[in-house]
Amino acid sequence: MVQTKRRSVIKLAGSAAAVASTGMAGILASGRTPAYAQQKTVHWLRWVDFVPASDTLLRKELIPQAEKELGMKINLETVNGNDLQPRATAAIQSGSGPDLIQAFNNNTYIYANSVVDLSDLVEDLAKREGGLYKYCRSLCSDGKMFMAMPWAVIGAMVAYRKSWFDEAGATKFPETWQEYHDIGKKLKAKGRPIGQTLGHTFGDAPTFTYPFLWSWGGKEVEADGKTVAINSKETLESVKFMTGFWKDACDEGGLAWDDTNNNRAFLSGTISATLNGASIYIETLRKPDQYQTEKGKPMKEDIMHSPLPKGPGGQFGMHLMQSDMLMKYSKNQDAAKEFLRWIHAEKNYGKWFESQKGYSTPPTAKWESSPVWNADPVLAPFKVAARLGQAPGYAGPPNGKAAEALTKYIVTDMYAKAVQGMAPEESVKWAEGELKKIYSA
Known part of the structure; x- marks a missing residue:
């Protein structure tokens, strides 16, 4: 009895080995490794x-x-x-x-x-x-x-409340920064300011401040990608304009906003316009009953989009x-x-x-x-949008130094410092010094 069991075990073991061998041969022949490996x-x-x-x-x-x-x-x-x-x-x-x-x-x-x-x-x-x-x-x-x-x-486009702009006298979105300032001033007087961040956040701050700088003719560096050129008459004029625009037309709490604060502010009806992706509008499409105008109509019907205004140096976008x-x-x-x-x-x-x-x-x-x-x-x-974007670092190439300047928010901080009270000349000089630390390294 014991011997029979022993022979059976040997036979089963041999069969298992044969199956294993055949299986492995098949795997090797197929050139594929086992699933678990x-x-x-x-x-x-x-x-x-x-x-x-x-x-x-x-x-x-x-x-x-x-x-x-x-x-x-x-x-x-x-x-x-x-x-x-x-x-x-x-x-x-x-x-x-x-x-x-x-x-x-x-x-x-x-x-x-x-x-x-x-x-x-x-x-x-x-x-x-x-x-x-x-x-x-x-x-x-x-x-x-x-x-x-x-x-x-x-x-990055400006999402804005069409009816509010109409009431302020703008039947179409302002074409120039001066027109945007003038309409924004009227809107803010009615408790409907423009909402914009100048904070350290990856999206809405640089996609606003870089095109703003370019539209006045300002630039970080020359085309050689080495010569820091931000301390210019054009940059200074942009900073001076920003200080008035911020005080007259914007929600001044925007200094501390990240990329979600402006969405919430717009959807709650506390700002009239903001630079953003299409996410605000898409959210109103998702929840038409939740997001209503002050007149009880779906907010989605009162939202339009426009590129940023143009300045003396042209019209630009950064996406x-x-x-x-x-x-x-x-x-x-x-x-x-x-x-x-x-x-x-x-x-x-x-x-x-x-x-x-x-x-x-x-x-x-x-x-x-x-x-x-x-x-x-x-x-x-x-x-x-992808056809029209201009890269950070303009007029130089978008290299590692331009990337470092972007991640340190130098251009954004230049404007933030000025709207908080630093003299425009000093904020531009500060930005020049910070960029030289990067581009001279």
């Missing part, structure tokens, strides 16, 4: 989207679909946009962290030595989709490599560029690239773009013909 985890760090439906789409549909089709785990982490840069810096210093990290504007240049070249992915995308916008290329590539994969451009960096320390670089290819495929990226409802402009020309732009004329001004 093949599984990878890609950690993707992004901002908390100002269009909540898009984050929901990623978490509930696109990420699960990618995991199924790619055979990998994707860990999507979202944080406040102002926290992305500190997280990236900490990850690089420690040599570990998210595989993919979202970057804003020209911050990509700060991390150029710590990221993987994504030129092959980007150029393939550009070829498929009618070319990459110059604005996106300049902020993601130093001419030698693509430091990040362009994701989208958040167009928030979003891209994804693949970090050199990542142990999942191939998997991360595979995921980037997947998410940028037209059928997948298109779902995300449509969920944005016009809040984001894709980085390639193909999407200009999307039906999204024809669905709502209120969103039409955002269609070509």
Whole structure:
């Protein structure tokens, strides 16, 4: 009896070994590793989207679909946009962290030595989709490599209450800064000021102050990207104008605002206009019963968008560029690239773009013909935002020094110091000194 059991055990063991051998041979012949060894985890760090439906789409549909089709785990982490840069810096210093990290504007240049070249992915995308916008290329590539994969451009336009502007005598949005000042002064007298941040926040502050500087003919540096040129007559005139504009037309509490305060102020009816993406309008579309005018009508019917006014030096815009960096320390670089290819495929990226409802402009020309732009004329001004953007650092290139100046909020602080009482000449001189520390290093 004992011997029979022993023979049975030996026989079963032999059969199991044969099966295992056959299975392994099959795996080796196919060139594929076992599923448990093949599984990878890609950690993707992004901002908390100002269009909540898009984050929901990623978490509930696109990420699960990618995991199924790619055979990998994707860990999507979202944080406040102002926290992305500190997280990236900490990850690089420690040599570990998210595989993919979202970057804003020209911050990509700060991390150029710590990221993987994504030129092959980007150029393939550009070829498929009618070319990459110059604005996106300049902020993601130093001419030698693509430091990040362009994701989208958040167009910055002035959202304003049409009926309130009509009552103040502006049947169309003011074309010049002087006209905007005059209308804003009337609006503020009625308790309906313009809302604008001059705080240290990634979006609404620099996308306002940089184009404002340019529109007066001011600039940080000359075209050589080395000679600091901010201390000019044109810059000084812009600062002097800002002090009057701020006092006469703006909500002066805006000095401390981040990128959410102006949204809340507009939706609560305490400001008449603010530079923003389309998120305010989209929120009123989502909740028409919640956001009403003082006359009890849906606020969505009283919102329009316009580019910033023009000044003596012209009319400009700076729009928030979003891209994804693949970090050199990542142990999942191939998997991360595979995921980037997947998410940028037209059928997948298109779902995300449509969920944005016009809040984001894709980085390639193909999407200009999307039906999204024809669905709502209120969103039409955002269609070509990526074509019209000008990069920080103008008139020089958007290099690492320009990125450092942006992240230190030097241009924004120049105006903030002046509206708080510093003499315009002194605030300009201060900005010149801070820029020289960067560009002379």
